[in-house]
Amino acid sequence: MTSAQIQKQKAFNEVKSEGRKCLFCGAGLKHTVTDLGMHPLCESFVPPEKANDMEAFYPLHVMVCDNCYLVQIDEYVTPEEIFTEYAYFSSFSPAWLRHAKEYTEMIIKRLQLNEDSFVVELASNDGYLLQNFFENNIPVLGVEPAANVARVAIEKGINTAVRFFGKEYAQELKNEGKQPDLILGNNVLAQVPDINSFVGGMKILLAPEGTITIEFPHLLRLMEENQFDTIYHEHFFYFSLLSAANIFAEHGLTIYDVEELWTHGGSLRVYARHTENESLPITQNVLNMQAREKKVGLGSVAAYSAYDEKIRETKRKILEFLIQAKRDGKTVAGYGAPGKGNTLLNYCGIRTDFIDYTVDRNPYKHGRLLPGTHIPIFPPEKIAETKPDYVFILPWNLKDEIMKQLDYIQEWGGQFVIPIPEIRVYS
Numbered sequence: 001m002t003s004a005q006i007q008k009q010k011a012f013n014e015v016k017s018e019g020r021k022c023l024f025c026g027a028g029l030k031h032t033v034t035d036l037g038m039h040p041l042c043e044s045f046v047p048p049e050k051a052n053d054m055e056a057f058y059p060l061h062v063m064v065c066d067n068c069y070l071v072q073i074d075e076y077v078t079p080e081e082i083f084t085e086y087a088y089f090s091s092f093s094p095a096w097l098r099h100a101k102e103y104t105e106m107i108i109k110r111l112q113l114n115e116d117s118f119v120v121e122l123a124s125n126d127g128y129l130l131q132n133f134f135e136n137n138i139p140v141l142g143v144e145p146a147a148n149v150a151r152v153a154i155e156k157g158i159n160t161a162v163r164f165f166g167k168e169y170a171q172e173l174k175n176e177g178k179q180p181d182l183i184l185g186n187n188v189l190a191q192v193p194d195i196n197s198f199v200g201g202m203k204i205l206l207a208p209e210g211t212i213t214i215e216f217p218h219l220l221r222l223m224e225e226n227q228f229d230t231i232y233h234e235h236f237f238y239f240s241l242l243s244a245a246n247i248f249a250e251h252g253l254t255i256y257d258v259e260e261l262w263t264h265g266g267s268l269r270v271y272a273r274h275t276e277n278e279s280l281p282i283t284q285n286v287l288n289m290q291a292r293e294k295k296v297g298l299g300s301v302a303a304y305s306a307y308d309e310k311i312r313e314t315k316r317k318i319l320e321f322l323i324q325a326k327r328d329g330k331t332v333a334g335y336g337a338p339g340k341g342n343t344l345l346n347y348c349g350i351r352t353d354f355i356d357y358t359v360d361r362n363p364y365k366h367g368r369l370l371p372g373t374h375i376p377i378f379p380p381e382k383i384a385e386t387k388p389d390y391v392f393i394l395p396w397n398l399k400d401e402i403m404k405q406l407d408y409i410q411e412w413g414g415q416f417v418i419p420i421p422e423i424r425v426y427s
């Protein structure tokens with residue numbers, strides 16, 4: 001784009017962001033990271049009987065706060081709307097189950113947890129992770145607001161409260177004498193718009209010598225590897241270590257260690273403690289990562305503003321590929337129905353004109369339609385039945401696992417398409 005075009009775009013964005021405030025520090029938001037337009041909620045799969053009804057679309061306009069560098073979207077949906085019937089059951093992903101098991105083994109050793117310890121998981125889903133502590137006779141409590149997934153955990157015998165976590169519930173637990181040695185939360189920090197109550201709640205609840213581990217997709221990787229499709233309404237925040245550390249510090253918590261993980265295209269696992277508990281020193285890992293983030297500019301506004309054009313170019317390349325494939329008479333099927341797929345498909349305007357159907361292992365989704373694009377979802381066997389020329393993998397973060405599972409498409413010359421970081425065909 002020319003500088004005049006960029007100026008014009010900035011002016012459009014300013015009109016649309018009038019009056020928005022940072023959900024953490026309250027400063028006025030002025031800087032757009034990207035504006036992906038209007039989208040339905042990415043987990044609101046449409047049952048066939050509602051195929052002709054109206055769907056609600058909300059903006060996905062990402063901004064960065066120039067006071068605290070928290071990258072965020074506006075709150076258009078309440079957590080109640082997101083979580084009442086959550087379609088994501090963690091136990092349907094073998095890779096994620098493996099990740100949970102490895103984490104449990106590591107943390108039990110590192111913190112020397114035993115039968116006298118107490119572990120609380122925030123957003124414990126269907127008990128996919130806590131079951132590992134449970135098997136080691138370590139007392140647990142899962143906190144999970146989505147009743148339908150919590151029910152599965154409870155049926156497995158895993159102590160689970162169907163509640164939203166925040167200062168109020170933390171105080172209730174503390175009053176009952178429950179102070180966990182470990183509080184963990186995977187991919188939940190971004191999903192709670194009242195982040196001050198959530199982090200403040202962990203401060204209230206944590207035992208004096210306790211540790212918090214939190215995993216979240218890393219903004220650095222999102223930007224470097226062009227993972228714009230991980231932006232959706234259920235993710236209010238996109239954290240760097242810098243912005244997460246700011247929020248924790250404000251609530252009397254200190255991040256003392258950090259690890260990089262492969263999950264969700266590249267995540268961070270941060271370890272936090274009470275700021276007053278200086279028995280756990282801040283590791284070199286923390287200092288190194290903060291330096292790396294500063295070097296690419298995550299501690300200033302300029303680095304964020306170049307991102308929007310990169311996303312637009314990615315869209316143009318994806319459409320170029322699909323248009324050519326259809327002109328050549330090829331058939332394209334999707335694989336997976338993850339939240340991120342819905343952002344990608346809706347942003348690019350890809351419907352059944354390009355992708356005939358998609359498949360997913362989760363039976364909850366079978367027979368439903370993808371939100372917005374109304375691409376139908378079938379069980380995975382559909383691929384072998386219809387023999388598409390291309391299988392377009394929407395959960396690209398699991399591409400190795402999926403390509404291995406589906407290697408039979410080679411029998412009819414089928415090829416895999418991975419859209420992110422840039423569209424690429426694998427045979």
Ligand SMILES: [Zn+2]
Pocket residue numbers: 022023024025026027065066067068069070
């Ligand atoms: Zn802020």
